[in-house]
Structure formats: C-alpha cells, structure tokens
Amino acid sequence: MNNKQSDNPIVATKLILSICFGYGLLMLCRTVVGVAGPAMLADPTLNIDTATFGAILGWGTAGNLMGKVTTGALADKIGGSKIFISAIFFAAIATFIFGTLSTNSAFFVLYFLTVFAKAAGWPSIANIIRASFSENRHGRIWGFIATSSRISSVATTLLASSLLLIFSWRGMFFSAGILTLLIAAVLIKTLKEPKKDLHDSVQPADADNPTSLDDEVSAPHPLKTLKTREAIGHFIRSPRFWLISLGVSALAVLFEFQVFLPIYLSETYDLAPAYAGIASSTFSLGCLVAVFSGGFIYDKLTKKSLIYALGLSLTLAVASLLLLRVLGDQGSTGTLELTLTVLLIFLFGFAISPAYYIPMSVFSISFGGRHCGLLVGLIDAIAYFGAMSFDFIGGAVANKEGGWQDFILILIVTSVLATIIMTTFLYLDYRHSRQSNA
Numbered sequence: 001m002n003n004k005q006s007d008n009p010i011v012a013t014k015l016i017l018s019i020c021f022g023y024g025l026l027m028l029c030r031t032v033v034g035v036a037g038p039a040m041l042a043d044p045t046l047n048i049d050t051a052t053f054g055a056i057l058g059w060g061t062a063g064n065l066m067g068k069v070t071t072g073a074l075a076d077k078i079g080g081s082k083i084f085i086s087a088i089f090f091a092a093i094a095t096f097i098f099g100t101l102s103t104n105s106a107f108f109v110l111y112f113l114t115v116f117a118k119a120a121g122w123p124s125i126a127n128i129i130r131a132s133f134s135e136n137r138h139g140r141i142w143g144f145i146a147t148s149s150r151i152s153s154v155a156t157t158l159l160a161s162s163l164l165l166i167f168s169w170r171g172m173f174f175s176a177g178i179l180t181l182l183i184a185a186v187l188i189k190t191l192k193e194p195k196k197d198l199h200d201s202v203q204p205a206d207a208d209n210p211t212s213l214d215d216e217v218s219a220p221h222p223l224k225t226l227k228t229r230e231a232i233g234h235f236i237r238s239p240r241f242w243l244i245s246l247g248v249s250a251l252a253v254l255f256e257f258q259v260f261l262p263i264y265l266s267e268t269y270d271l272a273p274a275y276a277g278i279a280s281s282t283f284s285l286g287c288l289v290a291v292f293s294g295g296f297i298y299d300k301l302t303k304k305s306l307i308y309a310l311g312l313s314l315t316l317a318v319a320s321l322l323l324l325r326v327l328g329d330q331g332s333t334g335t336l337e338l339t340l341t342v343l344l345i346f347l348f349g350f351a352i353s354p355a356y357y358i359p360m361s362v363f364s365i366s367f368g369g370r371h372c373g374l375l376v377g378l379i380d381a382i383a384y385f386g387a388m389s390f391d392f393i394g395g396a397v398a399n400k401e402g403g404w405q406d407f408i409l410i411l412i413v414t415s416v417l418a419t420i421i422m423t424t425f426l427y428l429d430y431r432h433s434r435q436s437n438a
Contacts (some may be wrong), residue, residue, distance in 0.1 A: 015132060018191035019125055019145060022088055024152030025180045026118040028160070029091040031153065032176045033060065033098075033111060034259040034280075035160040038266040038273035039169040047104065050263060050403075054395010056107050057259055061388035063112035065381050067119025072377020073228055075120070076370065080127030081191050087120035088184040096177025099170040122361075122380060123373040130365050130372050147292045149357075153258075153284035161277035231371040235378060240367070240432065243425035244360055245379045249386035250418035251356040254317070254348075256387050257411060258283045260394065261345065264404055268328070269338045282342050286349030291357055303430035307423055310355045314419035317351035320344045321415055325408045352415075355422050363429065390414075 033056065040048050048056075075083045094114040101107055125145060133141050163172040226234060235241045261280035265271050271279065290313075301309060324344045327337060360379055368375030390410070398407045 012133070014190065015128070016141070016144060018187055019084075019128065020148035020152070021183065022084055022187050022191060023121050023125065023145070023149055024156065025088050025183055026091055026121045027149060027152045028156040028176050029095040029114055029180060030060070030118050031156040032095065032160045032172055033057070033114075034262055035157060035164060035273075035277040036169040036172060037259075037263045038276055039164060041263065042273065043169065046102065050267075050399040051396045052104055053263065054260075054391050054393075054398070056104075056111050057256070057395065058388050058391035059108040060111040060115040061256070061384050061391050063114070063116035064119045065384040065388060067116040068123065068377040068380035068384060070377075071120035072123035072126075072373040072375070072380075075124045075127045075373040076228075080124040080131070080373070083120050084124035084128070085184065085188055085191060087117045087124065088180065088187065091117035092177050092180035092184060095173055095180065099173025099177070119377075119380070119384075123376045126361065126364055126376045127373045130370070147288060149291075151288055154281050154288055157277060157281040157284055161274045161281070164274040164277065226371070228371065228374060231368075231374060232378070235368075235375060238367070240363070240425060240428050241375075241379075243421055243428060244363055245382040247418060247421040247425050248356065248360050248379055249383040250414050250421060251352055252380075252383040252387040253390045253414045254352050254411060254418065255356065256390050256394065258349070259391075260398065260407070264398070264407075265338075265341075268404060269341070279338075279342055280345070282346040283349040286346040286351075287353040290350045290353040303426070303433050306359075307426040307430060310359070310426060311419065311423040313351050314355055314415070314422060317348055318412065318415045318419060320348040320351060321408060321412045324348070325405060325412065328405050328408065352418075355418070359422070359426065359429075 037053050040046055041050070041053065071083055071087070091114050094110055094117060098107070098110045098114065101110060129141055129145075160172055160176065163175050167175065258280065261283060262273065262276040265279050266273060266276035269276075297309075324341065327340055327344070361376070364375045364379065365372045394407055394410065397403045397410065400406070
C-alpha cells in the first residue's frame with residue numbers, strides 16, 4: 001500500500017495543477033524576452049543588434065546557472081514550495097522592471113535576475129515530487145509536469161505575441177509582470193505540500209522533513225545520512241553524473257534555439273515580430289506532443305528499451321536540423337519554404353524534449369534521494385554553462401552576413417554530441433540497474 005499522502009487523487013491533482021500553473025508563470029517571465037526580441041531590435045530608441053540580444057540571453061542563462069547552484073540546496077533545506085512561490089514573485093517583479101529599461105547593461109542585469117528566479121523552478125519541483133509521490137509514479141508525474149511546461153511554453157509564447165499585437169514591447173512586459181503577480185497571490189493558498197492526515201498514525205513526508213515513509217519501510221537511501229558537501233562528493237565520483245550533466249548541457253544548447261527563433265524567422269522570412277513569435281511557438285508545440293506521452297511511456301519501457309527509443313529520437317533531431325540547413329541553403333523565402341521550416345522546427349522540438357526532461361528528472365530523485373534538489377541544481381548548472389556560452393557565441397555568429405547557416409551548423413554538431421552522450425548514459429544506467437538487481 002502506498003502511504004504517500006499525495007497518492008490521494010484529490011490532493012495529488014490539486015498539488016500537480018498548482019505546480020503546473022506556477023511553472024507556467026515562470027515560463028511566461030522568461031518567454032517574453034524572446035518574443036520581444038524582433039521589436040526591441042526595431043526600436044530606434046535602443047542600441048540593440050542580434051549580437052547584443054544574444055548577450056542579453058547569455059546573461060539570462062548565467063542567471064540560470066547561478067540560480068541552479070543556489071536554489072537547489074535551499075529547496076532541500078527550506079522546502080520546495082517556499083522557494084517555488086518566492087521565485088515566482090521575484091520573477092514577476094523583475095519582468096515588470098525590465099519593461100522600464102533602456103540601456104543594454106540594465107537589460108543584462110534584470111534578465112539575469114529574472115532567469116535566476118526562474119532557475120528555482122525545477123529543483124523546487126523535484127523536492128515537492130520526492131516528498132509527495134511514490135517512486136513508481138515519478139516518471140508519469142514528471143511527464144505530466146514536463147507536458148505542462150510545454151503547454152505553458154506554447155501558451156505563453158502565443159499570449160506574449162498577442163500582447164505584442166496590442167501593446168509595445170514595454171507594455172508586454174508590464175502586462176506579463178502584473179498577471180504573474182496576481183496569479184502567484186492565489187497560488188500561495190493552493191500550493192501547499194501534504195500535511196498530516198489525522199486518520200493516519202504515520203507522519204507523511206513533506207519537503208521540510210526529508211525523512212519520508214519510503215525511507216522507513218525500504219532500504220535506506222545511500223545519501224540519507226550525508227551532509228551537502230558529502231553528497232556533492234558522492235555525485236562527482238559517479239560517471240553517470242558527468243554523462244547526464246554533459247548530455248543535458250548539449251540538449252540545453254539545442255533548446256536555446258527556441259529563444260532565437262523569433263529573430264531567425266523574422267530575418268529569414270521577413271515576418272512581423274508578433275507573427276514571428278507565433279510561428280516560433282511550433283517548437284514548444286512539438287515539445288508538448290512529445291512529453292505528453294513520454295512520461296507514461298517512460299514508466300512502461302525497460303531501461304534497455306529506453307536506450308533505443310531516446311537514441312532514435314535524438315537521431316531524428318539531427319536529421320531535422322540537417323534538413324533545416326539544406327532548406328536555408330536554397331535561398332528562397334516563399335510560403336512553401338516557410339511552411340517546411342515551421343514543420344521542421346516542430347519536429348526538432350518533438351525529438352529533443354523526451355531526452356531533455358525525463359531521464360535527468362527521474363535519475364535525480366532516485367540517485368540524489370533527499371539531496372535531489374541539489375543534484376538537479378548541479379546538473380542544470382553545468383547544462384546552462386554550455387547554454388550561456390552558446391548564447392554569446394550564437395548571437396555573434398547569427399549577426400554576421402549569412403550567419404544563420406553557421407548558427408544551425410553549430411546546432412547540428414551539438415545534436416550529434418548529445419545523441420552520443422545520452423545513449424552512453426542510458427547504457428550505463430541500464431548496466432547499473434542490472435548489477436543492482438543481481
């Protein structure tokens with residue numbers, strides 16, 4: 001019998017929906033910058049080109065990196081829901097202030113702070129899930145939440161693009177900040193971790209009390225008694241930790257394409273900023289379709305089958321990028337070419353999402369135990385260091401004449417590396433599982 005209190009369907013549904021809405025707000029605060037990119041480049045009062053915009057994104061990713069390092073450990077100690085709610089409020093305020101700025105250095109600082117807050121999302125959620133749900137449900141729970149994050153990415157991209165049809169880019173930031181603050185105020189009451197059931201003599205797990213019932217009735221987790229510094233030492237001695245970190249790092253670089261997409265489509269196909277933002281949402285739509293089924297499939301597949309399934313998915317990502325570059329070489333920007341480009345962007349998002357979201361999330365909880373927030377933070381920090389480097393390099397490359405083709409070539413090479421590294425990780429994870437069972 002499962003005794004996690006959030007295995008109660010009503011409690012579980014309320015908790016998961018609150019997490020999904022909360023993460024959607026964090027996504028909105030990050031998405032508006034990418035959607036606003038073409039309009040900011042066209043604003044004569046600003047001194048921004050593609051390279052500068054890439055630097056803004058790079059500073060945001062640096063905030064992500066720093067946030068992952070600090071917020072994961074805080075979520076382990078203070079509690080996932082407390083850090084989660086605080087991050088939403090902080091991101092909302094930073095987003096609102098961003099709309100008042102005019103200098104490049106100010107944009108760098110505020111986007112750094114916005115994404116620093118957004119970085120707390122996944123480590124906080126990992127703590128809430130570990131404390132609230134049984135391990136045999138983690139794959140589907142992560143799949144559902146990853147699906148929600150992709151829904152929110154599509155929805156927030158479309159929302160921000162629609163706001164850009166009505167308001168200036170500054171008005172879009174003001175609207176997003178105010179909306180996030182209002183909804184976050186409601187989530188303070190609804191986003192609560194499980195409390196003790198008065199009809200149950202067993203103390204349920206929560207994010208503030210890392211000793212869960214699973215720890216009591218099963219073999220203790222190897223990291224249960226380790227302090228933070230000792231847990232970090234345990235992580236860095238594991239080859240699987242480095243493989244998943246490097247694999248997710250390569251995938252994070254691929255995911256940065258979505259932030260450049262509105263500018264890419266605007267400059268390549270001469271689309272208006274708002275319509276370029278709408279067209280770019282197909283990337284998130286592809287991610288959504290993939291992770292919607294991915295979580296349920298993940299729990300049903302064996303670890304050996306996962307090697308082939310995710311390896312094939314990542315190979316499809318390489319193929320979609322190759323076709324995208326070939327299409328760009330034709331030099332035609334007609335309706336047919338735009339339609340094919342949008343379809344390939346959808347396929348690319350579809351192909352990389354399952355490998356990006358689910359293996360790392362499931363591995364972090366099983367391998368990290370009560371230090372799962374710290375582990376998620378460390379993996380993401382390494383990943384976003386790679387993404388940050390790409391933001392600066394990719395923006396500079398795309399800013400050159402014909403630079404978008406070189407930009408996509410970088411993504412192709414990275415996609416090949418991601419395929420090799422992730423399949424190696426999955427193989428080692430499969431071998432470790434066999435040894436443990438033996």
